[in-house]
Amino acid sequence: MNARDPDGEEADAPIFDAATFRLDRNEADLIDSARRFGARVLAPRAAQHDRDATFPLETFRDMHPEGLLAICIPEADGGLGASYRTYCLAAAELGRYCGATALSWNMHVSSTLWTGALADDLMMTVEERAEHNERRQLHYKRIVGDGAIYSQPFSEGGAAAAGTIAFGTEAKPVDGGFLVSGKKIFASLSGAADYYGVLCTERGEGEGASRRNTLYLAVPANAQGVSVVGDWDPLGMRGTVSRTLLMKDVFVPQDEMLMPRGVYFRAATSWPHMFLTLSPTYVGLAQAAYDFAVAYLRGELPGTPPVKRRMYPTKQIAVAEMHVMLEQTKALWFQAVSEARANPTKEQVLRAYAAQFTVMENANALAAKAIRTCGGQAMLKNLALERIYRDSRCGSLMLPWTAEICLDRIGRESLYETGEKDE
Numbered sequence: 001m002n003a004r005d006p007d008g009e010e011a012d013a014p015i016f017d018a019a020t021f022r023l024d025r026n027e028a029d030l031i032d033s034a035r036r037f038g039a040r041v042l043a044p045r046a047a048q049h050d051r052d053a054t055f056p057l058e059t060f061r062d063m064h065p066e067g068l069l070a071i072c073i074p075e076a077d078g079g080l081g082a083s084y085r086t087y088c089l090a091a092a093e094l095g096r097y098c099g100a101t102a103l104s105w106n107m108h109v110s111s112t113l114w115t116g117a118l119a120d121d122l123m124m125t126v127e128e129r130a131e132h133n134e135r136r137q138l139h140y141k142r143i144v145g146d147g148a149i150y151s152q153p154f155s156e157g158g159a160a161a162a163g164t165i166a167f168g169t170e171a172k173p174v175d176g177g178f179l180v181s182g183k184k185i186f187a188s189l190s191g192a193a194d195y196y197g198v199l200c201t202e203r204g205e206g207e208g209a210s211r212r213n214t215l216y217l218a219v220p221a222n223a224q225g226v227s228v229v230g231d232w233d234p235l236g237m238r239g240t241v242s243r244t245l246l247m248k249d250v251f252v253p254q255d256e257m258l259m260p261r262g263v264y265f266r267a268a269t270s271w272p273h274m275f276l277t278l279s280p281t282y283v284g285l286a287q288a289a290y291d292f293a294v295a296y297l298r299g300e301l302p303g304t305p306p307v308k309r310r311m312y313p314t315k316q317i318a319v320a321e322m323h324v325m326l327e328q329t330k331a332l333w334f335q336a337v338s339e340a341r342a343n344p345t346k347e348q349v350l351r352a353y354a355a356q357f358t359v360m361e362n363a364n365a366l367a368a369k370a371i372r373t374c375g376g377q378a379m380l381k382n383l384a385l386e387r388i389y390r391d392s393r394c395g396s397l398m399l400p401w402t403a404e405i406c407l408d409r410i411g412r413e414s415l416y417e418t419g420e421k422d423e
């Protein structure tokens with residue numbers, strides 16, 4: 001559905017209408033500007049980055065003057081000060097226009113959200129808080145001033161990214177900092193990021209590996225010992241350029257700590273919605289699949305002949321089913337992102353898993369249904385639906401909350417209270 005935007009141009013209506021979802025004025029304005037940026041900048045570039053599997057660096061450069069790189073940096077530090085929910089809603093708007101750019105933007109923004117609003121909500125000692133507030137200035141200045149790009153390579157190909165064991169990438173404490181060695185797979189923004197926000201295990205001589213000793217460090221991309229290897233030719237989300245990152249005895253100064261010692265572990269255990277931040281992109285893709293089907297069946301999709309297909313009852317039923325699925329997805333997800341906070345109730349955590357599962361599965365189900373309903377011409381590569389279908393397939397594979405892991409946890413945590421056993 002189209003609406004007229006403040007510049008007088010036809011624009012897509014917001015996914016979440018400000019009045020209906022009771023968004024405040026600031027929140028709605030930020031989300032609106034993300035949507036307009038997505039339509040203007042992301043959409044026309046999406047096909048080429050998808051075809052060539054290239055990173056949309058020029059789009060990230062264009063985000064800088066718009067303030068989008070600093071959307072979650074507190075206003076006092078020069079950012080736009082978006083809350084967790086505002087960010088999620090803005091990211092969903094970008095996801096409509098280019099899944100790969102929105103997902104990559106998520107990796108960058110999460111580095112600021114986790115160290116910003118989320119960290120502000122965590123228990124810290126006075127010393128930890130002072131250390132954290134001082135250190136994050138360094139990162140925020142680089143982003144606000146120079147447009148620096150951060151990423152989040154956590155995955156290692158083992159059980160660590162699912163949160164069950166300590167990261168295999170290790171940080172050895174040395175004078176003034178750490179020597180970091182390890183390998184990260186699927187490192188989105190590889191080769192494009194200025195800093196890799198790496199999770200690793202601090203391990204002194206003779207010490208065992210423990211998740212409690214997880215460090216969150218900004219590893220400068222140009223530091224000695226950092227390399228990006230392998231190719232990137234995946235099914236979808238091709239513009240994320242998620243190649244393999246290798247680190248060999250990389251010296252990382254102490255000031256590059258993104259969180260004080262022990263605080264990442266605290267965040268992961270007491271602020272679980274931090275892992276729901278991969279989902280907004282896929283809410284956008286779900287909306288895009290639906291919008292495509294409606295425009296196509298009405299004979300109004302740009303680049304296609306004005307042939308109407310909406311008069312067939314089977315098409316109407318299919319669109320009705322898509323509409324119901326989209327509304328269910330939006331309602332559950334909006335509730336989950338609205339109640340994100342430290343120490344959520346068990347019910348809120350279960351709802352967050354359910355929202356992640358629903359978004360990731362439904363985005364791809366909606367895209368598949370849009371292709372079946374619109375027909376053969378709709379899946380040609382010159383139209384966006386084929387890319388939306390491939391991009392949306394990736395959501396349920398993303399750790400730490402894959403679709404399988406979400407189901408696994410919902411089942412277990414519904415049936416067992418903490419510490420409960422059968423024998």
Ligand SMILES: Cc1cc2nc3c(=O)[nH]c(=O)nc-3n(C[C@H](O)[C@H](O)[C@H](O)COP(=O)(O)OP(=O)(O)OC[C@H]3O[C@@H](n4cnc5c(N)ncnc54)[C@H](O)[C@@H]3O)c2cc1C
Pocket residue numbers: 107152153154155156157158159161162164185186187188189236237240242394396397398399400402403404405408
């Ligand atoms: C487009 C894209 C971009 C990505 N970008 C990044 C990034 O920037 N940073 C990053 O860190 N990662 C990123 N990832 C990586 C992602 O989170 C996974 O690490 C990646 O998909 C590799 O998974 P795997 O096959 O090694 O999973 P495996 O660990 O081999 O798991 C395979 C499957 O087994 C199941 N499984 C695994 N562990 C458990 C468990 N404990 N309990 C129950 N079931 C389990 C899961 O369903 C999982 O899908 C990206 C992935 C994609 C697709």
